[in-house]
Amino acid sequence: MPWCPQCGAEFRKGFRECNTCHIPLIDHPPTEEERRAARPQKNTRFWNRERLMHILRALIAVLLALAAAMVLAGK
Numbered sequence: 857m858p859w860c861p862q863c864g865a866e867f868r869k870g871f872r873e874c875n876t877c878h879i880p881l882i883d884h885p886p887t888e889e890e891r892r893a894a895r896p897q898k899n900t901r902f903w904n905r906e907r908l909m910h911i912l913r914a915l916i917a918v919l920l921a922l923a924a925a926m927v928l929a930g931k
């Protein structure tokens with residue numbers, strides 16, 4: 857029986873590609889390692905969500921520091 861190495865689905869004989877993941881099937885149940893290898897690479901885009909959140913947090917920290925400095929300077 858062919859199996860999808862990414863989602864682990866089992867297919868009927870004759871199938872060559874997972875119809876969900878569109879990757880070639882293997883002839884045994886995928887091991888954890890094979891599933892990891894077949895998984896699409898994460899964080900390959902430059903502007904991914906994690907990076908944006910990181911920049912946003914840095915910006916907020918800078919703005920807070922600036923606001924604090926202005927308050928202190930105004931006293």
Ligand SMILES: [Zn+2]
Pocket residue numbers: 860861862863864865874875876877878
């Ligand atoms: Zn699949």
